[in-house]
Amino acid sequence: MTISWGNIEKILTYGNMFQQGLIVTVLLALCTVFFGFFLAFGLALMLLSDVRPFRYLEKVKTDDINKKKRNDFIAKFNPVKLIANCYVQFVRCTPMLVQIFLVYYIVFGFITLPKFTFFGFIQFERFFPAAVALALNSGGYMSAVIRGGIEGVDNGQTEAARSLGMSKAQTMYHIILPQAIKNILPAVANEFVTIIKESSICYTIGVQDIMFNVKSVQSATFIIAEPLLMATFLYFCLCFPTSKIIEYVERRMRQSDNR
Amino acid sequence: MTTDNTALIKVRDLKKHYNYGAIKALDGINIDINKGDVMVVIGPSGSGKSTFLRSLNLLEEPTDGSIVFDGRDIVNEKINLDEFRERMGMVFQHFNLFPHKTILENLTLAPQIVKGKSKEEAEKKALELLDRVGLKDRASAYPVQLSGGQKQRVAIVRALCMDPEVMLFDEPTSALDPEMVGEVLEVMKELAKDGMTMVCVTHEMGFAREVGNRVVFMADGNIIEEGTPEKIFDHPESPRLKDFLGKVLEA
Numbered sequence: 037m038t039i040s041w042g043n044i045e046k047i048l049t050y051g052n053m054f055q056q057g058l059i060v061t062v063l064l065a066l067c068t069v070f071f072g073f074f075l076a077f078g079l080a081l082m083l084l085s086d087v088r089p090f091r092y093l094e095k096v097k098t099d100d101i102n103k104k105k106r107n108d109f110i111a112k113f114n115p116v117k118l119i120a121n122c123y124v125q126f127v128r129c130t131p132m133l134v135q136i137f138l139v140y141y142i143v144f145g146f147i148t149l150p151k152f153t154f155f156g157f158i159q160f161e162r163f164f165p166a167a168v169a170l171a172l173n174s175g176g177y178m179s180a181v182i183r184g185g186i187e188g189v190d191n192g193q194t195e196a197a198r199s200l201g202m203s204k205a206q207t208m209y210h211i212i213l214p215q216a217i218k219n220i221l222p223a224v225a226n227e228f229v230t231i232i233k234e235s236s237i238c239y240t241i242g243v244q245d246i247m248f249n250v251k252s253v254q255s256a257t258f259i260i261a262e263p264l265l266m267a268t269f270l271y272f273c274l275c276f277p278t279s280k281i282i283e284y285v286e287r288r289m290r291q292s293d294n295r
Numbered sequence: 296m297t298t299d300n301t302a303l304i305k306v307r308d309l310k311k312h313y314n315y316g317a318i319k320a321l322d323g324i325n326i327d328i329n330k331g332d333v334m335v336v337i338g339p340s341g342s343g344k345s346t347f348l349r350s351l352n353l354l355e356e357p358t359d360g361s362i363v364f365d366g367r368d369i370v371n372e373k374i375n376l377d378e379f380r381e382r383m384g385m386v387f388q389h390f391n392l393f394p395h396k397t398i399l400e401n402l403t404l405a406p407q408i409v410k411g412k413s414k415e416e417a418e419k420k421a422l423e424l425l426d427r428v429g430l431k432d433r434a435s436a437y438p439v440q441l442s443g444g445q446k447q448r449v450a451i452v453r454a455l456c457m458d459p460e461v462m463l464f465d466e467p468t469s470a471l472d473p474e475m476v477g478e479v480l481e482v483m484k485e486l487a488k489d490g491m492t493m494v495c496v497t498h499e500m501g502f503a504r505e506v507g508n509r510v511v512f513m514a515d516g517n518i519i520e521e522g523t524p525e526k527i528f529d530h531p532e533s534p535r536l537k538d539f540l541g542k543v544l545e546a
Contacts, residue, residue, distance in 0.1 A: 097359075101315055101316075104315060105315065190391075192387060192389055192391035193391060193393065195354055195385075195387065195391065196385075196387060196391035196392075196393070196450075197393075197405075198354065198377075198380060199352055199354065199380055199383070199384070199385035199454075200380070200381070200384075200404075200405035200409065200453070200454070200457055201377045201378065201380045201381025201382075201405060201409040201410075201457060202377070202405060202408065202409055203377050206408055206409070210404060210408065211393055214395045215394070215395055
């Protein structure tokens, strides 16, 4: 197999397709991070919740130490946290490709989506399941980041707020979240970069992203290597500057801590 | 120990155990805190002083025992804990000011969202109190721009803005540079003079002797000796206290 300028020039005539693929990829990543963030935030709050239906067992007084240990163990049970944990583990321990197929063929096999195109070339009935699947996946991963960001705020802040009589919710909203957001935002931006790359497997369900158009150009021209190089170039040009910008902003934010 | 019925806080048999009794941070504390008391708690590190103080507003949940504050058992009764915490101000060793808010916002946030005061009302009181500790001109600064001593004075004011009935101090000068200890103690002295009920865990023996009207000596999760500063410092009885004072006053 050879790589020639002639071939590159030939595939450049399909530039329009690559351009459309580029738009789909970026749009997909944006939607994913946007919806994934809300899912992740909800999951993080679930993971940090303190819903314990059997907490009264802690207070039960008994001289039998084994019984006390058993009671304390049951008192720790938190169903909300358990559900969130199960979800996160499912996302982390199954392949992304399987998740996308599950969503596309099974979930949206039962739900019929309206068929229409937006921006002139994006097929909603393929784009939407892909965005959902990616958001479900990245939400699971991001929840750990958000939980970490919230837990990273010094415990003394919570103590100070609670000692002033603020409720748990008030403490979270006024004190913890504004500080946690500084830890969280750069990680979420990095997730955007990750999703740009990972969304490339969505071509398997027919979303016309960069990779899908690579396949199209390959089959139209019988040129294998050059479209792939083109895709590599495009992905790199998307991810490299973005991650550099994030790095810069992150550094600036750290400096502003010492104002 | 005074046991009149007017005690503001009555602590009975307060216990805090870890690992099912393997570690006893508090091992049955009994004490009454009266209105207007300036109680200073001293003792070697690990004696449970801080745990005791933090139990008083339930930042630390006791294993057993009761704390009766203004006639209600805040450990065992079903109560709105936030309402009680609002009435007990707390000052921490590491200040714990909110770094993302200005000094004025630090002071006015809780009065507004917890007590429902208007912004003007809260700011008026905050500025008045800030003026008293000599920091009125720093109202729009952020906590990082302040020195340790200034931060702690702001932290005291923050607690005072809630009009607490008791002030709890958890080693308020331990994290400060030596030359800044004085300015914080001065504010605390002022408070004591105004008749504020205070419980103060500290290593400042001079402060304990001068300002406290009761000194409590704790060791191994128990109150070993309790009395007036003269009794504790000049006529200690227990060997543990004599040993402790020997080490501390020598330094």
